Amino acid sequence: MAQILVIGAHPDDAEIGMGGTILKLGAQGHTVTLLDLTNGEPTPMGTPEQRAKEAQEAALVLGVERRITLPLPNRYVMDTVENRKMVAEVIREVRPDYLFIHYWEDAHPDHVAACRLCEAARFYGKLTKTDMRGEPFYPRKVFHFEAIHYRLYLKPSFIMDISDQIGRKLEAIACYRSQFNEARGTAALLQTIKDINRYWGALIRRTHGEPFVCREEIGLAGLDALV
Structure with missing residues (x-):
């Protein structure tokens, strides 16, 4: 079984991007560790204590036993040598077979920086x-x-086909009550996330899916995993 490290800039990024896949990989016997580069604060709603509690609740829903939070500043994540080394040390400790990180195009500067930072940290990990x-x-x-x-x-x-995992994925995201609520006008985002996953699922003739991109070519050992 594989070791998996999922790295998000903020708590809830991993759940939104691949909560269903995390559930599926865990059920298949793989070990998934979550790494949040920041604690998500400051944000308009919530406190550091509340955000930490919500992140742990979401991890429990996903069946993840270990969630690590680094002290990088929310809104100001930067691809620096020191930050690369900080993430690389986690990689050297967890020793993941596979890294899951942010996509490189995004309006959010933290997400773009997190992608560059984590790709560099992968290389630093072998130094x-x-x-x-x-x-x-x-x-x-x-x-x-x-x-x-x-x-x-x-x-x-x-x-990834997440037809059987979509309900629990949304349950994990809903743990972030400070971020997804009527007061902020963000409660409807849960339905938007579900609709996006429905779109990706339709492309593979399933009810829900999550897309992934790899800069390198992916080899197959056989056709057993195809849907």
């Missing part, structure tokens, strides 16, 4: 003769999930 903690490690593949602010069509490398 020797360094002051970073842990033994060198290099994940096999990087996949980019869809949690973008642009109204943008991305060309997926593959679409």
Whole structure:
């Protein structure tokens, strides 16, 4: 079974982009670890304590036992050498076979910076003769999930069937009560997320799906996993 590391700029990014896939991979026996680069604060609603509680509740819904939060500043995530090393140390500790990170095109500067930062951190993870903690490690593949602010069509490398997981995915996202509520006018976003997943599912003749992009080619060992 594989070790999986999912990295989001903020709490809720992983759930929005690939909550169904996280559920599916966990059910298949893979170990999924979540890494939030920031605690999501400051935001118009909520407190650091509330956001942390919501993130842990969402992780429980997803069946994820470990969620790590780094102290990068929300709204000001930057691709710096120090931040690369910080993420690389997590990679060297978790030793994931696969990384799932943000897509590289986005209106949100944190998401764009997170993508660049994590791709660089993957490379830094294998460096020797360094002051970073842990033994060198290099994940096999990087996949980019869809949690973008642009109204943008991305060309997926593959679409994961999450027809059986969509309900629990939305339940995990709904744990972020400070962010998805009537007071903020954001409660309807849950339906929007469901509709987007329905669109991707329709492309593979399933009810719901989540798209992923890989900069590298993906090889198949056989046809058993195709839907």
